[in-house]
Amino acid sequence: METDMHPARIEWGGFTRSLVLGLGLVCFAPFGGASAQTGDALVFAAASLKNALDEASGAWTRDTGKRAVVSYAASNALAKQIEAGAPADLFFSADLEWMDFVASKGLIKPESRISLLGNSLVLIAPKGSAMQVDLKPGLDLAPVLGGSRLAMGHADAVPAGKYGKAALEHLGAWAGVKDRIAQTENVRAALLLVSRGEAPLGIVYKTDAVSDPNVTIVATFPEGSHPPIVYPVALTKDSSKPQAASFLDYLSSDKAKPFFEKQGFTVLSKARPGS
Known part of the structure; x- marks a missing residue:
């Protein structure tokens, strides 16, 4: 089930407050949902990617008729959800460390990993x-x-x-x-x-x-x-959906490049390890 509103907890002056963010998050019960049943690609992506990735996934759907369901949150939260068994097909992190974390757990396909974007x-x-x-x-x-x-x-x-x-x-x-x-x-x-x-x-x-x-x-x-800001993306180990691999190929193609550059990202090398 998708929802437009996401409650974010904020540590401020010794107490916690909540904000509601329109980040289009996917809720799991406990893990699963429409994407697991229909074959849609389920993408776990850093919150800062929302504008660019919403446009890119929309264009991909119009071009191919396929669909990606995107869950946005902080990379650390998404990495922990993947570790806990969340059925993500793609992980798009806002830094190398959290991608390295899931890689160290054997939870991604190493050959699919791409350092795709840079930021300021x-x-x-x-x-x-x-x-x-x-x-x-x-x-x-x-x-x-x-x-x-x-x-x-x-x-x-x-x-x-x-x-x-x-x-x-x-x-x-x-x-x-x-x-x-x-x-x-x-x-x-x-x-x-x-x-x-x-x-x-x-x-x-x-x-x-x-x-x-x-x-x-x-x-x-x-x-x-500060360390270079690099956004890596990879298929998860258990993903077997053709749509997921197709969407990753699209994200690393020239067709998707304008959506990222429009939002101020730098598009890095598209080469995969070993390619």
């Missing part, structure tokens, strides 16, 4: 904000935040949060803000806090920022301040 990390503020921040060594964000908090994905699990923590540590700013973070379960929840004006600053991917007209990019983190 940005600092955002609500639309109309006149805030200016120079992302250079010695950065102190605490005075800029005032009494508010910095929105970002969970710094120890969510890929965007891990990249953000690494960048802030590189710039010498982490110690000053680590106790003033609104940590969210995925990057789109951090985006929503800033979009609604509930946080004055947030750290998200460039692709998230350009998808929301209610935020503005204050600055882009230097590439060398």
Whole structure:
């Protein structure tokens, strides 16, 4: 069963609050659903891929008559669901570590794995904000935040949060803000806090920022301040659906490239290991 609304838990100042995100998630009871019964490709994808992947899957359906059902969440949550037995056919992660995690468990087909996309990390503020921040060594964000908090994905699990923590540590700013973070379960929840004006600053991917007209990019983190942002995708070990392999081929084709580039992704090499 599909649903438009996804509750996201946010750690903020010692208590937990909930947001509802329109991420088109798939619910399992406990694992399974329409895709398992009809043969539709079931894709587990990082939340930051939603806009591009929605367009790409729609175009693929129009071209082929086949269908992909996409479940969006943080890569760490999806990887853990796959480990627990969720019947995903494809895993599209926002970082290499969580793909390496499922690979280490023998849960993907190694020959199908592709490092498909790259992204950038940005600092955002609500639309109309006149805030200016120079992302250079010695950065102190605490005075800029005032009494508010910095929105970002969970710094120890969510890929965007891990990249953000690494960048802030590189710039010498982490110690000053680590106790003033609104940590969210995925990057789109951090985006929503800033979009609604509930946080004055947030750290998200460039692709998230350009998808929301209610935020503005204050600055882009230097590439060398964090590990390269790479999105790998692979078929899961137990997937036997022809539609899944077909959709993966489509995602790595020139036909899908414009959908990713439109959202600000960089399309990387399409070569598979061993090809």
